[in-house]
Amino acid sequence: MTPAEFRTAVRDWLDTHDLTPGEDISFDAQVAQLSRVRRALFDADWMRYGWPAEVGGLDGPAVLRAILGEEVATRNLAEPGIYSMIEVLAPTVISYARPELAAEMVPRLLNGDEQWCQGFSEPGSGSDLASLSTRAEQRDDEWIINGQKVWTSLAQFAQRCVLLTRTAPGHDGITAFFVDMDTPGITVRPLRTMHGVDEFAEVFFDDVAVPAGRMLGAPGDGWRLAMDLLPHERSTCFWHRIAYLYATVDSLVQQADPIDDLDLGAAYLAAHTVRCRSYATQQRLGAGGRLGPETSVDKVLLATAEQQLFDTYRDLVPGAIEWSDPVLRSEYLYSRAATIYGGTAEIQRNIIARRLLDLGKGDSG
Incomplete structure (x- = not known):
C-alpha cells in the first residue's frame, strides 16, 4: 500500500x-x-x-x-x-530490548492496553541529561535502583518505564532498564502544571529490584539509547504536533476578523516553516539517515510557531482564551512551555551555534 x-x-x-x-x-x-x-x-x-x-x-x-x-x-x-509517545518508546524497546521481551511488550502499547513513560529528567539533570544521578547497583541477577525522576509524562498511568540510571561515571556509565511500574519501592506523585493538567509526575525509586533481563542493551548503553531516541522524538512526534497546529490555524481563520490578514499570515507562515523542516527530517529518517544536532533547528522552529500561533489567537479572538474556551486556554498555557520541554531554547541554540555553525570555539583570551 x-x-x-x-x-x-x-x-x-x-x-x-x-x-x-x-x-x-x-x-x-x-x-x-x-x-x-x-x-x-x-x-x-x-x-x-x-x-x-x-x-x-x-x-x-x-x-x-x-x-x-x-x-x-x-x-x-x-x-x-x-x-x-508511542513513537519515542516503542522504537527504543524494539532496538534495545531482548527480542522476546519486545515481542511481548510492544503490542500492549500499540493496542492501548498499556501506557509507558520515559524516566530521563531529574531535579538536577534536565537539559544536562549526562549529569543524572539515579543509581543502579548489581546484586546477583538483579539491579537495585535508587533515585528520583521528574517531569515524567503519564507516570501515574504507566505500566512500564524506559529508565536511565547511572552504573559508573561518565557518559559510558549510563545504563537503561525497562521497569514495571508496579514494582515495590516505586512512588509516583503527579505534578499539576500551570495549564491545570497533571501530565507530569515525579517518580521515586527506593531499593527497586529490576531483573537483569530487563536491561535495555548492555551496561553503559544508556547514553547511546538516549541519543537514538532523540530522532524519533523530533521527527514523527513533531509531525503529529504540527498537524494539530495546522488544525488550530484553520480554527483561527474561521473566527478571526478578515482584516487581520498580516497577523494570520505570519502565524501560518511560522507553522508552514516548521512543517517544511519537519517533512525534510521525516524524509531523512525514512531513507535510513541518522539524525543529529540539526534536529535542534526543528525544535526551535516548533517552539516559535507554537507560541506565535497561540499569541495570535489570543490577540485576534479577544476573550476566547481568558473566558470562553477552556480547551484553548489550556493549549495557550501549555504553549508557554514550548521553549522549555524537550530541551530549552537556549540549549538548542547553543547546539546550533557550536555543532552546526562551528561558533564559539575560538581563543577567548
Whole structure:
C-alpha cells in the first residue's frame, strides 16, 4: 500500500467509525480516550502498519505511522503529545530490548492496553541529561535502583518505564532498564502544571529490584539509547504536533476578523516553516539517515510557531482564551512551555551555534 493509498483508506475508515472524544476534557479522560483510539486502530490494523512483524506489526515504511498520527491529530481524536509517545518508546524497546521481551511488550502499547513513560529528567539533570544521578547497583541477577525522576509524562498511568540510571561515571556509565511500574519501592506523585493538567509526575525509586533481563542493551548503553531516541522524538512526534497546529490555524481563520490578514499570515507562515523542516527530517529518517544536532533547528522552529500561533489567537479572538474556551486556554498555557520541554531554547541554540555553525570555539583570551 502506497502512502497515498494508506491515507485515503484511513480517512475513509475514520469517516465511518466515530472515535470522537466525549465532553470530559480532564486529563484522565484524555488518557482513556488515547487507549480507546489505539485499541480501535489496532483492531482495524491501521496501528500495525509501519511496525515490524516481530512485534505484531504489518511492516511497511514508518511514514505510514506518521500519516496515521497526522489524521488522528487533525481530527482531534487524541491529544497529540501523549499519542506520539508511542513513537519515542516503542522504537527504543524494539532496538534495545531482548527480542522476546519486545515481542511481548510492544503490542500492549500499540493496542492501548498499556501506557509507558520515559524516566530521563531529574531535579538536577534536565537539559544536562549526562549529569543524572539515579543509581543502579548489581546484586546477583538483579539491579537495585535508587533515585528520583521528574517531569515524567503519564507516570501515574504507566505500566512500564524506559529508565536511565547511572552504573559508573561518565557518559559510558549510563545504563537503561525497562521497569514495571508496579514494582515495590516505586512512588509516583503527579505534578499539576500551570495549564491545570497533571501530565507530569515525579517518580521515586527506593531499593527497586529490576531483573537483569530487563536491561535495555548492555551496561553503559544508556547514553547511546538516549541519543537514538532523540530522532524519533523530533521527527514523527513533531509531525503529529504540527498537524494539530495546522488544525488550530484553520480554527483561527474561521473566527478571526478578515482584516487581520498580516497577523494570520505570519502565524501560518511560522507553522508552514516548521512543517517544511519537519517533512525534510521525516524524509531523512525514512531513507535510513541518522539524525543529529540539526534536529535542534526543528525544535526551535516548533517552539516559535507554537507560541506565535497561540499569541495570535489570543490577540485576534479577544476573550476566547481568558473566558470562553477552556480547551484553548489550556493549549495557550501549555504553549508557554514550548521553549522549555524537550530541551530549552537556549540549549538548542547553543547546539546550533557550536555543532552546526562551528561558533564559539575560538581563543577567548
